[in-house]
Amino acid sequence: MDPIIQIQDLYKTFTENDKELVALDHINLDIPRNQFTVLIGPSGCGKTTLLNTIAGFEKATSGKILLDGKPILKPAPDRGYVFQDYALFPWLTVLGNITFGLTHNGWEKKGAEEKAREYIDLVHLQGFEEAYPHTLSGGMKQRVAIARALAYNPEVLLMDEPFGALDAQTRKHMQRELVKILEKEQKTVVFVTHSVIEAVFLADLVIVMTARPGKVKGMVKIDLPRKRSYVEDHYLHYREQILELLEEEVEKGFED
Numbered sequence: 001m002d003p004i005i006q007i008q009d010l011y012k013t014f015t016e017n018d019k020e021l022v023a024l025d026h027i028n029l030d031i032p033r034n035q036f037t038v039l040i041g042p043s044g045c046g047k048t049t050l051l052n053t054i055a056g057f058e059k060a061t062s063g064k065i066l067l068d069g070k071p072i073l074k075p076a077p078d079r080g081y082v083f084q085d086y087a088l089f090p091w092l093t094v095l096g097n098i099t100f101g102l103t104h105n106g107w108e109k110k111g112a113e114e115k116a117r118e119y120i121d122l123v124h125l126q127g128f129e130e131a132y133p134h135t136l137s138g139g140m141k142q143r144v145a146i147a148r149a150l151a152y153n154p155e156v157l158l159m160d161e162p163f164g165a166l167d168a169q170t171r172k173h174m175q176r177e178l179v180k181i182l183e184k185e186q187k188t189v190v191f192v193t194h195s196v197i198e199a200v201f202l203a204d205l206v207i208v209m210t211a212r213p214g215k216v217k218g219m220v221k222i223d224l225p226r227k228r229s230y231v232e233d234h235y236l237h238y239r240e241q242i243l244e245l246l247e248e249e250v251e252k253g254f255e256d
């Protein structure tokens, strides 16, 4: 395997009201380049914390994360982030939301707009360039957020439950759209979800985390072609494997 990200003995604590809480407990993990890795685990097990540490929003208490062999110290355009709640700027149009980060990173306005339009096309939002976020549906907002993250051409796309707030039909549609986008734009994706079905639909590799403090419980490699269907036998076999790992941990999460 050719890992793009190497997580080495990552330990992360938070201190609240003088109490120390261990969020991530010595995680060792390689994230394969240009593949789709899904993180799944009980609520509070540290998935967002792990993603935020890869993004550079959070600092490791000890241990480190390497990107192409270099330690991650802060956020940078080589890592794009898609948040569950979209996190669009409400005062900016679709075009404005996508160009904002580009011009902030030194792009000329004209070049930034051209680039933004390219990604607006990619996520099928032509005609909505001048629309404000509050006039868009959830799925459309999430497509703006994906276009905004991709427009920098990051090497790694970090996605924290990006489809968690969508209705079931829109969610399936967005999953298929994401697969299509990734056919055109080869990326390393690290994607957090609570949905085993979504994990098996999207992932090359599923990492199951333990209940807090978060460790790696197990890994399931999904050896299926890119174009997948929810009803294949193989699909069910993978679902069961992941569920088995997960269920034990979810039970534990409710014990304390």
Ligand SMILES: Nc1ncnc2c1ncn2[C@@H]1O[C@H](COP(=O)(O)OP(=O)(O)OP(=O)(O)O)[C@@H](O)[C@H]1O
Binding pocket: 014, 015, 016, 021, 023, 041, 042, 043, 044, 045, 046, 047, 048, 049, 050, 212
């Ligand atoms: N900034 C913070 N300050 C204090 N504690 C935090 C902070 N961020 C996260 N935590 C704690 O760290 C643990 C892991 O949180 P995290 O948000 O990473 O979990 P998660 O797996 O993403 O959960 P969920 O599935 O509910 O989104 C939790 O116990 C949480 O309360």
Ligand SMILES: [Mg+2]
Binding pocket: 047, 048, 049, 160
């Ligand atoms: Mg989370």
